[in-house]
Amino acid sequence: MSSRSFRRSALLGAGLAAALAVGAGAVAYRSGDDDGGAPRLTVADPYIPLPATPGGMGAGYLTVRNSGGADTLVSVSSPAAGSVTMHRSTDTSMEPVDRMDVPAGGTLDLSRGGAHLMIMDWTAQPALGDELELDLQFARAGRVVVKVPVKPLTYRPGS
Amino acid sequence: MAPLHRPRPRLLTAAALVLGASLALSACSSSGGGGESTGAAKVSRKASTSQYQGTVLSKNFEKPDLVLNDTSGQPYDLRARTAGKTVLLFFGYTSCPDVCPTTMGDIGVAMSKLTAEEREKLAVVFVSTDPERDTPQVLRTWLDSMGKDFVGMTGDLAKVKAAARPLGIAVEDPVVDAKGAVTSTHGAQVLAFLPTDDKAHLLYMAGTSIDVYRHDLELMANGVAV
Numbered sequence: 001m002s003s004r005s006f007r008r009s010a011l012l013g014a015g016l017a018a019a020l021a022v023g024a025g026a027v028a029y030r031s032g033d034d035d036g037g038a039p040r041l042t043v044a045d046p047y048i049p050l051p052a053t054p055g056g057m058g059a060g061y062l063t064v065r066n067s068g069g070a071d072t073l074v075s076v077s078s079p080a081a082g083s084v085t086m087h088r089s090t091d092t093s094m095e096p097v098d099r100m101d102v103p104a105g106g107t108l109d110l111s112r113g114g115a116h117l118m119i120m121d122w123t124a125q126p127a128l129g130d131e132l133e134l135d136l137q138f139a140r141a142g143r144v145v146v147k148v149p150v151k152p153l154t155y156r157p158g159s
Numbered sequence: 160m161a162p163l164h165r166p167r168p169r170l171l172t173a174a175a176l177v178l179g180a181s182l183a184l185s186a187c188s189s190s191g192g193g194g195e196s197t198g199a200a201k202v203s204r205k206a207s208t209s210q211y212q213g214t215v216l217s218k219n220f221e222k223p224d225l226v227l228n229d230t231s232g233q234p235y236d237l238r239a240r241t242a243g244k245t246v247l248l249f250f251g252y253t254s255c256p257d258v259c260p261t262t263m264g265d266i267g268v269a270m271s272k273l274t275a276e277e278r279e280k281l282a283v284v285f286v287s288t289d290p291e292r293d294t295p296q297v298l299r300t301w302l303d304s305m306g307k308d309f310v311g312m313t314g315d316l317a318k319v320k321a322a323a324r325p326l327g328i329a330v331e332d333p334v335v336d337a338k339g340a341v342t343s344t345h346g347a348q349v350l351a352f353l354p355t356d357d358k359a360h361l362l363y364m365a366g367t368s369i370d371v372y373r374h375d376l377e378l379m380a381n382g383v384a385v
Contacts, residue, residue, distance in 0.1 A: 052253070052260045052304040053297070059256040083338055089257050089365075092329060093344040096336075113366045118256045120340060153304055154264040154369070 036104040039141045040068035045157035046148040055125035060117035064108040072139040073100040080132040082121025089113050126150045212371045219358035223322035227314030230299035244282045245379040246352040252289035252343045253301040258365050267305035269372035277380035287313040288345040289333045360385045
């Protein structure tokens with residue numbers, strides 16, 4: 001299942017890259033090319049909504065922006081929790097994902113109703129205002145450490 | 160945009176289909192438990208000038224004849240207890256990290272913007288699709304984060320499935336993985352039953368904004384016809 005999802009993502013990524021190339025007018029782009037230079041990643045708007053059950057099942061959302069070559073998010077961990085896994089919500093359920101593409105010159109968006117992190121087994125019950133560490137492991141860029149604020153349950157970036 | 164952002168476009172496509180469908184399309188007759196998109200594709204929007212922003216149903220489902228425990232552990236008869244009220248009905252489970260708390264939380268925020276009088280006219284009912292883990296106490300704690308007056312119902316999963324199926328909402332047995340994480344498959348739409356006939360008239364897909372809920376809940380509370 002995950003390899004199929006990955007292939008689908010890769011295809012979509014190629015489509016996105018093609019669209020970007022057309023938009024830019026001049027950029028020649030070879031889809032699926034991993035040699036587009038080193039990935040240059042920044043993480044924007046990370047947040048963990050306060051779990052509805054205190055200390056219970058949580059989620060994590062963030063946006064990875066990439067101004068360099070393609071990369072892949074392969075795992076996430078946290079000193080604040082025993083388990084952080086990558087999932088994607090579908091129409092009626094959610095499925096585990098073992099990697100998430102960060103396209104060259106593109107973004108990986110983890111947001112409500114879509115791809116997200118599932119966080120369980122908190123070492124301490126998260127509270128509003130906490131800053132928790134998430135360690136994002138990328139295939140090429142390596143480990144990226146992010147300080148993630150705990151926000152109200154219904155928070156959205158920019159709200 | 161991001162390649163992993165698949166579900167939303169699919170939902171939007173379904174919504175577009177719904178909006179584009181003509182009156183002639185026969186609506187949601189008992190849809191035998193297909194996925195949400197299947198259910199949604201069978202729903203047609205009346206070519207009306209409804210003030211409501213949710214999807215107007217042309218097939219008005221009966222409110223389920225469902226009796227389960229509420230969060231105090233007492234039997235709760237959905238039809239009897241909510242007769243004459245507007246009911247927002249959602250099926251989900253408390254160990255769901257993303258869609259369930261987002262949907263119920265957004266409804267909670269929308270409710271908090273209404274007057275106490277308006278809130279009095281509405282009942283938000285959450286039916287657990289994971290009753291084994293969602294005990295009345297677990298459900299109450301979870302719901303309190305979103306709405307202290309939200310009703311939680313939990314009990315026999317077979318009854319839950321039977322209640323959901325005629326609404327076009329598929330509910331499957333929860334699956335527990337090696338880490339103990341529970342995944343439950345359940346249609347994520349919210350249905351609104353109006354007090355005029357206690358039938359469903361409006362549908363809200365996952366991802367409906369707080370503003371849309373606020374707008375429509377205010378209309379419902381004030382008895383505005385669909």
